[in-house]
Amino acid sequence: MIIGKNKQQVIQNIEKAAKNEDFYAKVEIDDPELSVKMENRLLKKYLRTRKKIGYIIRNIVARAIVDTASRGINRTTEYEGLENIKNIKSGAIVTSNHFNPVDNTAVRMAVKKTGRGRLYIVSQISNLAMGSWVGFLMRFTDIIPICARNKKYMNHQFAPIIQKLVRKKQWVLIYPEQEMWFNYRKPRPPKRGAYYYAAKFNVPIVSFFVEIRDMDEKENEEFYKVKYIVHALPAIYPSPDLSVKENSVRMMQTDYEQKKAAYEKAYGKAVDYTFDLSDIAGWIGEK
Secondary structure, three states: OOOOOOHHHHHHHHHHHHHOOOOOOOOOOOOOOOOHHHHHHHHHHHHHHOOOHHHHHHHHHHHHHHHHHHHHHOOOOEEEOHHHOOOOOOOEEEEOOOOOOOHHHHHHHHHHOOOOOOOEEEEEHHHHHOOHHHHHHHHHOOEEEEOOOOHHHHHHHHHHHHHHHHHOOOEEEOOOOOOOOOOEOOOOOOOOHHHHHHHHOOOOEEEEEEEEEEEEEEOOOOEEEEEEEEEEOOOEOOOOOOOHHHHHHHHHHHHHHHHHHHHHHHHOOOOOOOOOHHHEOOEOOOO
16 A cells, blocks of 8 residues: 655655665655644643543444554455464564564554454554544554654553553564664664563564565556565564663574575575665665
8 A cells, every 4th residue: 555645755755865875764745744843732632531431432433443444454464483473372562574564463463363352563653643544543453652852641641551461461663773764674773672661571573574575466656466474473472681771782683584584585695785776675666
């Protein structure tokens, strides 16, 4: 699914960022840009309303919409390796490559196939400012906002929310690549945050790599339609013999290596960050 405009510019931004090895660069051109004041206002509203009856009702409606949409978006999606995660009974931190605004629907469907009903998703606070139906879903579909510029929130409110969820045996998706790179096939070097929370709260990493395959039918004049193959990789557990920091680094490195291995198996070539237009799945636009 293609959301947003001017993908030619986005792809040029990805090419530039890959060339500079700036793997956490923001490449989308129409993301909301918020002041600190606006971020804090959104956070206060989120924290104030998330336990109220109005929020709970909207959450039920939004989850029903997302579940229906997820089934439609992923009608051709394939799932491999679910045996690696189906017996996990505890809470967990979920990781995946991040390449599309709706890539979480593929992960959501994979999680549902293990018998779980919900998937919580960590998302940038700016996404709560989106308008129309996208904004509604962002605000009410089990989204946990992250706001790096508000240290008080991150330490005293965000972390306890994550801890409470995993103690209740819920799974929380945190994208270690941080920024979305549209239809970018390669796994990018991860940031440590997701693994820090897994280590700190003593829960496993449930790791996915989503392979993107071109289809013969066009989505529009710039892109072919694509299909997803969701690879559930071996879960990564914290070691009781290591500190939180040591565990987080080890888990991060292990996850990165297995995502690279999954890429290499799927596409038949090694991970190389020299940019090629084939890195962008489905692209048929101006070369």
